[in-house]
Amino acid sequence: MLFEKYRHIVIEGPIGVGKTSLAKLMAERFNAELLLEQPQENPFLPKFYEDSARYALPTQLFFLFQRIGQLRDLAQRDFFESMVVSDFLLEKDRMFASLTLDEEELKLYQQIYQHQSPQTPTPDLVIYLQASPQILVERVHKRAIGYEQSITESYLAQLSEAYSRFFYHYDGAPLLIVNTEHLNPVDHPEDFDLLLSQIESMKGRREFFNWSE
Template sequence: MKQGPFIAVEGPIGAGKTTLATMLSNELHIPVVKEIVEENPFLDKFYQNIDEWSFQLEMFFLCNRYKQLEDTGLQYIAKNKPVISDYHIYKNLIFAERTLKGVQRDKYRQIYHLLTDDLPKPNIILYIRADLDTLLKRIKKRGRSFEQNMDTAYLQQLIEDYDEAMSSIAAREPSTTIITIDGTKIDFVENPEHFAQIASQVKELIR
């Protein structure tokens, strides 16, 4: 059976993924799946000592996202119902490849593929790309305490990693439509016209 619209909103930390996914969910009247972030018990420790707590942090995220997407597949995708998510499962590798090393990274890769290779994948990705200054402003504005002292070099590297990841997905999954949103110039929260343009593109795709 042909898969219905499965939309993922992606981008580095502070890009506005959850905000845009929620706005589109309300506009299109389709359910939204939001990733668990602040509930991760290792977040504070991770930002204080990345090397020490990366594996625990990444495994918590992976297991929670796996369960969410397994449920999403059963509730919506298997029934050919549209759904939107504020992440793509591939983000786990984006972060893990940067933070894990050696044996831990090898183990994580094996577990990742074991859990995710047969999960439903989005057929539409909205990729919010923004420069470092824009991301830092948005991170400061939303006020999560554990993000306020984030290493700017780490965030800049994430921007580059996301560009590479989107290119990889485009090459590996040619049937997936990727729409890149210039988050530095486009403010879909403050400018209704900007959001309307994004929503119009998505409506065309899922029509």
């Protein structure tokens, strides 16, 4: 039923919340095509975490062109023959830009974004994963990616707040907001099954899943 109802699923959320791991797990379960961000290909990202003011713009523009390219390739194929699971939503790129760029850089970024006029496939479902900044810090440290270890709780708090504002206004696709404080669908199969059941039972365009043990 999930494959028939949702052919293109996007999983989103702040750094460390587990969106990529969940996307991989879901793609494996449903034999779906997996479309992932490639942060390791961005040469400016490690420098951004060391000096965000200096490297915010090139970091942001690299991600913008990378994401547009990935989604354009997807749009040109008949991907409806198979399910597609992705770990990024292009629209959130502007959210990051608003958070990291200064006023003049943001104007330049917006001009470039508008000039590109990206036409990308609309997801059938967006799953937005939430967690507190404290938990995000723990998860980031646990996965031990070198350049991420300098990420502060303050930055993750700002990022989480930006995501909350973004998805508060988001209406581009059906949205499931999932609190992952007590839900671990990646490491606990029973939690993954709970999440799938919640997805399959969705009736409206916006629902919340706040599982408590």
